[in-house]
Amino acid sequence: MRSPLSCCNRMRTFWDIELRDLRLGYGETVVLENFSAVLPAGKISVILGGSGSGKSTLLRHIIGLARPLSGQILLGGQDLFALPPKAFRRIRRRMGVLFQDGALLGSLTLGENVALPLAEHTRLSPDDIRAIVRHTLFLVNLAGFAGYYPSELSGGMRKRAGLARALVTLPPLLLCDEPTSGLDPVNAAQMDALLLTMKKRFPDMTIVTVSHDMASVRALADHILVLADKTVAYAGDLDGLQKTANPYLRLFLDRAAPREDDGAPCPAAADLDPAVRGRMAEALDSWLESR
Ligand SMILES: Nc1ncnc2c1ncn2[C@@H]1O[C@H](COP(=O)(O)OP(=O)(O)OP(=O)(O)O)[C@@H](O)[C@H]1O
Ligand SMILES: [Mg+2]
Numbered sequence: 001m002r003s004p005l006s007c008c009n010r011m012r013t014f015w016d017i018e019l020r021d022l023r024l025g026y027g028e029t030v031v032l033e034n035f036s037a038v039l040p041a042g043k044i045s046v047i048l049g050g051s052g053s054g055k056s057t058l059l060r061h062i063i064g065l066a067r068p069l070s071g072q073i074l075l076g077g078q079d080l081f082a083l084p085p086k087a088f089r090r091i092r093r094r095m096g097v098l099f100q101d102g103a104l105l106g107s108l109t110l111g112e113n114v115a116l117p118l119a120e121h122t123r124l125s126p127d128d129i130r131a132i133v134r135h136t137l138f139l140v141n142l143a144g145f146a147g148y149y150p151s152e153l154s155g156g157m158r159k160r161a162g163l164a165r166a167l168v169t170l171p172p173l174l175l176c177d178e179p180t181s182g183l184d185p186v187n188a189a190q191m192d193a194l195l196l197t198m199k200k201r202f203p204d205m206t207i208v209t210v211s212h213d214m215a216s217v218r219a220l221a222d223h224i225l226v227l228a229d230k231t232v233a234y235a236g237d238l239d240g241l242q243k244t245a246n247p248y249l250r251l252f253l254d255r256a257a258p259r260e261d262d263g264a265p266c267p268a269a270a271d272l273d274p275a276v277r278g279r280m281a282e283a284l285d286s287w288l289e290s291r
Pocket of ligand 1: 026029031049050051052053054055056057058212
């Protein structure tokens with residue numbers, strides 16, 4: 001399948017996330033320590049752990065919103081917190097982030113919310129932006145909702161809209177904090193299926209998602225980090241996790257019955273007009289490289 005990302009030079013780099021000897025916390029409080037791990041490019045990594053175990057804290061550091069107490073975070077081989085300010089700002093443009101509540105602006109329509117990163121940062125024409133927004137909303141099953149305000153949408157729709165906004169700049173790194181929390185099981189399964197669809201559509205993308213839900217882990221995870229006792233208690237695939245004798249990890253595993261869910265097939269989306277795609281690639285490249 002042809003991915004809109006494949007036309008962009010910047011996607012040729014594989015954006016592994018490498019966590020090296022990390023110690024994370026706030027002021028005097030240490031939340032996570034003594035761990036190293038790699039979240040591989042082109043895979044879905046799920047960060048799993050109980051409430052307060054530090055999942056959002058880890059994500060916040062990977063995004064660059066907080067600086068580690070010690071250790072390094074390497075994105076595509078670049079040491080995030082050793083970068084000069086300009087390069088730091090540039091690398092953050094390569095991240096699409098879905099916050100827990102979707103973080104949409106209530107005074108803007110869905111279309112305007114999704115258009116925002118392109119309208120603010122690129123020189124794309126309003127017509128091109130409209131076409132890209134329409135296409136991105138289609139990808140997240142929100143075709144036809146561009147004119148709705150966030151308050152007119154369900155929680156699940158708001159999360160999918162947040163995903164559309166995170167994806168509209170075609171980031172090589174997609175980070176999601178509990179994309180299924182607060183959703184009923186049907187909507188939660190749809191969100192999981194959507195992330196699987198995104199993985200198929202954007203095969204180079206590094207997707208990291210936070211969950212406390214084993215159903216999502218079973219549906220999605222190529223790679224799993226379990227946080228417990230202020231550190232990474234497990235890093236590896238689902239098979240390895242399923243074989244663990246660690247009583248804490250077993251608690252997670254045995255709570256939910258396995259489900260068979262290979263995700264939904266990719267939507268047979270009408271692809272974005274190649275001319276618009278070309279202009280989008282150029283505009284995004286020029287934004288990514290700008291000062
Ligand atoms: N801004 C902050 N300042 C100080 N401490 C914080 C801050 N944010 C989180 N913490 C603390 O860090 C610890 C981990 O919180 P975090 O939000 O990362 O957990 P979590 O695993 O995401 O939990 P949940 O599943 O409930 O979202 C908690 O003890 C929390 O009180
Ligand atoms: Mg959290």
